[in-house]
Amino acid sequence: MGVMSAVAPAERYRAISPAEFFYKYREIAGFSNPARALYQAVREFVENALDATDSHGILPNIKIIIEKADENREFYRVTVEDNGIGLPPHVVPEAFGRVLFSSKYILRQTRGMFGLGAKVAILYGQMTTGRPVEVITSQPNLRRIYYFKLRIDINKNEPIIIERGSWRKNRDWHGTIVSMTLEGDWSRAKQRIKDYILRTAVVTPYANIVFMTPDGEIYYYERVIDKLPRPPKEVKPHPYGVDLELMKRIRDSGSFSTVKEMLMKSFQGIGSVTALSLLEIAGISPDLSPKSLNDRQLLELVNAMKNYKRFRAPTSEALSPLGEEVIKAGLKRIYEPEFVEAVTRKPSAYQGHPFIVEVGIAFGGKVPLSNDKYPTLLRYANKIPLLYDEGSDVSTAVVKEDISWDQYLVKLPAPIIVLVHICSTKVPFKGVGKESIADVKEIRNEIKLAIQEVARRLRVYLSKKIKEEEKKKRVVSLAKYVPEIVRALTIILGDGQGGKAKLLEEKLVEIVSLRTGLPKDEVYKVVRSVEIGV
Amino acid sequence: MAISSVDKYARQRSLEILRKKFASIAKRILEGKKPVLIMPKRVLSNTIYDMKKKLLLLGPEMKRRSLLDVNEARKFMQTLLMASIIYEALVNDEYPTIRDLYYRGKHTISYRDISGKMHHENTWDEQRESDAVIRDIEVFLGVLREEMLILSKEKGKVVGNLIIKSGDDVIDLSKMGHGAYAIEPTPDLIEFKDIDAEFVLVVEKDAVFQQLHRYGFWKKYKAILITSAGQPDRATRRFVRRLSEELKLPIYILTDADPYGWYIYSVFKIGSITLSYESERLATPDAKFIGVSMTDIFGEEEAAKNINKLTSIFGKEIKDAISKPRKKAYLSEKERRNYIIKAKKKDVERAVELVGYDVADKLISNPEIKKYIRQKKLGVSGYPWFRTPEWIKEISIFFSKLAKLEIEAMASKGLKFLADTYIPTKIETGDWID
Numbered sequence: 001m002g003v004m005s006a007v008a009p010a011e012r013y014r015a016i017s018p019a020e021f022f023y024k025y026r027e028i029a030g031f032s033n034p035a036r037a038l039y040q041a042v043r044e045f046v047e048n049a050l051d052a053t054d055s056h057g058i059l060p061n062i063k064i065i066i067e068k069a070d071e072n073r074e075f076y077r078v079t080v081e082d083n084g085i086g087l088p089p090h091v092v093p094e095a096f097g098r099v100l101f102s103s104k105y106i107l108r109q110t111r112g113m114f115g116l117g118a119k120v121a122i123l124y125g126q127m128t129t130g131r132p133v134e135v136i137t138s139q140p141n142l143r144r145i146y147y148f149k150l151r152i153d154i155n156k157n158e159p160i161i162i163e164r165g166s167w168r169k170n171r172d173w174h175g176t177i178v179s180m181t182l183e184g185d186w187s188r189a190k191q192r193i194k195d196y197i198l199r200t201a202v203v204t205p206y207a208n209i210v211f212m213t214p215d216g217e218i219y220y221y222e223r224v225i226d227k228l229p230r231p232p233k234e235v236k237p238h239p240y241g242v243d244l245e246l247m248k249r250i251r252d253s254g255s256f257s258t259v260k261e262m263l264m265k266s267f268q269g270i271g272s273v274t275a276l277s278l279l280e281i282a283g284i285s286p287d288l289s290p291k292s293l294n295d296r297q298l299l300e301l302v303n304a305m306k307n308y309k310r311f312r313a314p315t316s317e318a319l320s321p322l323g324e325e326v327i328k329a330g331l332k333r334i335y336e337p338e339f340v341e342a343v344t345r346k347p348s349a350y351q352g353h354p355f356i357v358e359v360g361i362a363f364g365g366k367v368p369l370s371n372d373k374y375p376t377l378l379r380y381a382n383k384i385p386l387l388y389d390e391g392s393d394v395s396t397a398v399v400k401e402d403i404s405w406d407q408y409l410v411k412l413p414a415p416i417i418v419l420v421h422i423c424s425t426k427v428p429f430k431g432v433g434k435e436s437i438a439d440v441k442e443i444r445n446e447i448k449l450a451i452q453e454v455a456r457r458l459r460v461y462l463s464k465k466i467k468e469e470e471k472k473k474r475v476v477s478l479a480k481y482v483p484e485i486v487r488a489l490t491i492i493l494g495d496g497q498g499g500k501a502k503l504l505e506e507k508l509v510e511i512v513s514l515r516t517g518l519p520k521d522e523v524y525k526v527v528r529s530v531e532i533g534v
Numbered sequence: 535m536a537i538s539s540v541d542k543y544a545r546q547r548s549l550e551i552l553r554k555k556f557a558s559i560a561k562r563i564l565e566g567k568k569p570v571l572i573m574p575k576r577v578l579s580n581t582i583y584d585m586k587k588k589l590l591l592l593g594p595e596m597k598r599r600s601l602l603d604v605n606e607a608r609k610f611m612q613t614l615l616m617a618s619i620i621y622e623a624l625v626n627d628e629y630p631t632i633r634d635l636y637y638r639g640k641h642t643i644s645y646r647d648i649s650g651k652m653h654h655e656n657t658w659d660e661q662r663e664s665d666a667v668i669r670d671i672e673v674f675l676g677v678l679r680e681e682m683l684i685l686s687k688e689k690g691k692v693v694g695n696l697i698i699k700s701g702d703d704v705i706d707l708s709k710m711g712h713g714a715y716a717i718e719p720t721p722d723l724i725e726f727k728d729i730d731a732e733f734v735l736v737v738e739k740d741a742v743f744q745q746l747h748r749y750g751f752w753k754k755y756k757a758i759l760i761t762s763a764g765q766p767d768r769a770t771r772r773f774v775r776r777l778s779e780e781l782k783l784p785i786y787i788l789t790d791a792d793p794y795g796w797y798i799y800s801v802f803k804i805g806s807i808t809l810s811y812e813s814e815r816l817a818t819p820d821a822k823f824i825g826v827s828m829t830d831i832f833g834e835e836e837a838a839k840n841i842n843k844l845t846s847i848f849g850k851e852i853k854d855a856i857s858k859p860r861k862k863a864y865l866s867e868k869e870r871r872n873y874i875i876k877a878k879k880k881d882v883e884r885a886v887e888l889v890g891y892d893v894a895d896k897l898i899s900n901p902e903i904k905k906y907i908r909q910k911k912l913g914v915s916g917y918p919w920f921r922t923p924e925w926i927k928e929i930s931i932f933f934s935k936l937a938k939l940e941i942e943a944m945a946s947k948g949l950k951f952l953a954d955t956y957i958p959t960k961i962e963t964g965d966w967i968d
C-alpha cells in the first residue's frame with residue numbers, strides 16, 4: 001500500500017443557471033437528436049397553443065408549419081399559430097427567454113406544467129442554428145399587436161431582446177405566433193410528428209388544425225363540434241398532499257392572522273369545525289399567529305392532517321376532462337367507426353390528487369386492425385397523446401391483463417381502438433419523458449371499470465350485429481337452393497307449364513323474404529348469384 | 535328395345551303419383567304458402583313392432599321438411615332434385631340404378647354470400663346421402679323404388695324347380711347349370727309359371743348355397759334354394775315373400791349361429807328399421823329359423839342351466855321353453871372344440887342390443903366382458919321380437935359360452951351331414967324357431 005498523496009487536485013466549485021443546465025442536459029427534456037428535437041419542438045408549441053385556447057374557453061384554430069429553412073443544411077423553421085389568449089407584452093421576453101418561468105405553476109390541469117418546454121426548444125434552435133425566436137402576440141383586450149425577436153443568455157438565464165415592435169390591430173385578432181429554427185431530421189421524425197398531430201386531433205374535435213409539412217403536404221382536421229371541455233379552475237391543495245415545506249411556505253407568507261384562518265384559507269375541504277379538531281389533535285391553540293409556530297409544531301400539524309380520516313375527497317374542479325361527447329366526436333372525425341361510445345368516470349383520488357379516467361371505444365369503419373393480443377390503444381394524459389413506452393403503461397396492462405376481450409365478443413385482431421384519457425393535477429408519469437403512466441392501484445382500477453363499462457355497450461352492439469349477420473347467413477342458406485328447386489319443379493310440372501319458372505322463383509323469393517324478415521332484393525341478390533353446375 | 539307391358543304400367547302409375555304430389559307443392563308456393571314436404575318419419579323412434587301382425591311397421595309420426603328451416607333446406611332441395619331426376623328417368627323409359635341417380639344429381643351449386651364471397655356446394659357428396667333421399671321419396675309418394683323402376687345391384691340368387699316369366703322371357707330355374715338366377719331388382723314384375731317344390735331354403739352364405747347346389751340338394755329334397763349373400767337386399771326379401779304368400783311354400787332360413795345371423799333372420803321375417811315402411815310388402819311372417827341354433831351346437835342341457843337364472847326377469851313360464859326329453863347336441867365335444875369361434879366384443883354388444891342388457895348381465899360370467907358391456911350397454915332394453923322364450927334360450931347359450939359358429943362348420947363336418955342329416959332332420963322334427 002502506497003502513501004496517500006497529500007496534495008489532492010483541488011475541486012472547482014461554481015453554480016450554473018437553469019438555462020445552462022437544460023442546455024447541457026437537453027435530452028432530459030426530449031431534445032436528444034435532430035429527429036427527436038424536431039418532434040419535441042412541434043409538441044411544445046402545439047401544447048402551448050392548445051393551453052392558450054381550450055383551457056380558456058376558446059375554440060382553437062391552430063396552424064402548424066414546418067418548412068426547410070436552409071438549402072444546404074437540415075435546418076427547419078417551425079411556426080405554430082393559435083387564436084388563444086396571447087401574452088401581455090411585458091411577459092413575452094421572460095416567457096420565452098427564461099427557463100423555469102411559467103403561468104402554469106398552479107393547481108389546475110394544463111398540458112404544460114414545468115415552465116421549460118418553449119425555452120428548451122429555443123435553446124436547442126439557438127445552439128444548432130444560431131437563429132433567434134420570433135413571437136407575435138396580442139391579447140383580446142389589447143389594441144396592438146406585439147412583435148419580439150429574442151435569444152436566451154445561457155449563463156444568466158435571461159432573455160436578450162434583439163428586436164421588438166408593435167402595430168395597431170385593425171381586425172379583432174388575438175393569439176400567438178411563435179416561429180423558430182432548429183436543426184432537425186424531417187425524414188426520420190415525419191412519422192412521429194404526423195402520428196402526434198393525428199392523435200391530438202382525435203381528442204380535439206372542437207379544434208381546426210392545419211398542418212403543412214416540408215414535403216408540401218397539407219393536413220386539415222376540421223372542427224366537428226362546438227363544445228369545449230369544461231375549463232379547469234385553480235384550486236387550493238388538498239390536506240392529504242401537504243408536507244412540512246409547503247406548510248413552512250404558507251406560514252412564511254404572513255398573510256394570515258390565526259392558525260385557524262391559515263388552515264381554512266390555504267386548503268380545500270377545511271372548514272372551521274375541521275380546523276379546530278385538527279389543531280386540537282396537533283395540540284395547537286387556534287388563535288395563535290402562524291408566525292409563532294415553530295417547525296416542530298408545524299410537523300405535528302402536518303401529521304395530524306395526514307392521519308385525519310374524515311376529509312372530503314379532493315375536488316375535481318381543477319380537472320378538465322374531455323367529456324363523452326368530445327371523445328365520441330373526436331373518434332368519429334378520424335375513424336368514421338360503425339360503433340363509438342365513451343364514458344367519463346366520476347372523479348377519484350390517489351395520494352390526495354384528484355383524477356378522472358375517460359375511455360372511448362371505436363369499432364369498425366376506418367379503424368385499423370389491432371394486433372392479436374389487445375386492441376389498439378390511444379393513451380392520453382391531460383389531453384396530451386402518449387406515443388412511446390406503450391409496453392410499460394398502466395393502460396396497456398389493463399387492456400392486456402384485466403379485460404378478457406372475447407367476453408365482449410371482440411375476436412382479436414379486430415378493428416378496435418380503445419382510447420384512455422387520464423387527467424389529474426398530478427399525472428404519475430413513469431419518467432421525465434412523460435410517455436407512460438405508472439401502475440397506481442386506484443388509477444388502474446378506474447381504467448378497468450371505465451373500459452368494462454364501454455365494452456359492455458360494445459358487446460350489446462356486437463351481439464346485435466352477429467344476430468343480424470346470422471339472419472343474413474340464414475337467408476343465404478335458404479336462397480341458394482331456390483334456383484335448383486325451381487328447375488326441379490318445372491321439370492316435374494312438364495313442358496306445358498315451363499313458363500311458371502319465373503313466377504315460382506318470384507314467389508319463393510317472396511316467401512323466403514317474408515319469413516326471414518330480410519328485404520327481397522337481398523334474397524334476389526343471392527338467388528341471382530347462383531350457378532348450377534353439371 | 536321391347537319394353538314389357540308390366541314395366542309400362544308401373545311407369546305410368548309412378549309418374550302420375552309423382553306429378554300430382556309435386557304439382558301440389560308448386561301450387562302451395564304459387565299461393566305464397568310455406569314450401570313443406572310432409573312425410574312419415576323414418577327413424578327408430580317411429581318404428582313400431584306390431585305384435586299381432588308380427589311386423590316392424592312405420593309409426594304414425596310425420597315430419598315436415600320445410601325449405602324455410604335452415605336445417606332442412608338442403609334436404610328439401612335434394613328431395614326435389616331427386617324427384618326431378620326420377621321423373622325424367624321414368625319419362626325416358628330408363629332403368630337407373632341408385633348409383634346412376636347419385637351421379638345424375640351430383641353437381642355443384644355456386645353462389646355468393648351477402649358479402650359477395652363465392653361458395654361452392656355439392657348437391658350431395660356421398661351416395662349414402664342420395665340413397666337416403668330416395669327412401670324419403672318412397673315414403674313421401676308411397677311408391678316403392680322398384681315401382682319407379684329404379685334398380686340396384688343384384689345380390690340374391692335362386693335355383694330350383696320353378697319356371698318364371700321375367701320381362702317377356704320364360705326362364706326355368708332348374709336349368710341354370712352350376713350358376714343360378716340372379717333375383718332381379720324388380721321382383722314384382724316376375725310371374726310364377728310353374729312350380730314343383732315343397733319348401734324354400736334360404737342360406738345366408740353364398741358359399742354354402744353353392745355347395746348345396748352342386749350337391750344337388752334342391753333336386754333331392756324338392757326345394758327352392760336361395761341365398762341372400764349376407765344382409766338380404768329388398769329384391770331377395772320381396773321374392774321370398776312372394777314364394778311364401780303366393781305359392782304357400784314353407785320358408786326355412788339357415789344362418790350363422792351369431793347375432794348377425796339372427797338379425798338377418800329377423801329382417802326376413804319381420805322387416806328392418808331403415809325400411810320399416812316396406813315391411814308389409816317385404817317381410818315374410820311365416821319364415822322359420824332352422825339353424826344353426828345354439829342348442830344344436832351345445833345341446834339343450836346348457837340352455838336349461840341358463841334359464842334358471844332368468845326366472846327373476848321372465849317368471850317360471852320361461853322354463854316351458856325347454857323340451858323334455860332334452861335335445862342332444864349335433865356336435866361332439868371334440869368337434870365343438872374345432873369349430874367354435876370365440877365371440878368378439880362387437881358380437882356380444884350386438885347380442886345385447888337384440889335381447890337386452892338384463893339378460894346379458896345375468897348370464898355373462900367373464901368379468902372383463904361383463905364390465906365392458908355394463909359400460910357400453912347398460913339399460914339397453916332389447917327388441918321385443920327377440921325377447922321370446924325360444925330366442926332367450928338360444929341367446930342365453932351365446933352369453934354363457936361367449937361362442938359363435940359359422941354354417942361352414944356344419945359343412946366341414948361333412949357336406950353330406952349338412953345336406954342329408956342336419957337340414958332334413960331339423961325340418962322333419964319341426965326343430966325350428968318360428
Ligand SMILES: Nc1ncnc2c1ncn2[C@@H]1O[C@H](COP(=O)(O)OP(=O)(O)OP(=O)(O)O)[C@@H](O)[C@H]1O
Pocket residue numbers: 044048049052082084085086087095096101102103104111112113114115116117118119175176
Ligand atoms: N401560445 C401561447 N399563448 C399564450 N401563452 C403562452 C403561449 N406559449 C407560451 N405561453 C406562456 O409561456 C409560458 C412558458 O411556456 P413553456 O412552454 O416554456 O412552459 P409551460 O408551458 O408553462 O410548461 P412546460 O414546460 O410543461 O411546457 C407558459 O406558461 C404560458 O404562460
Ligand SMILES: [Mg+2]
Pocket residue numbers: 044047048112113116117118
Ligand atoms: Mg409548454
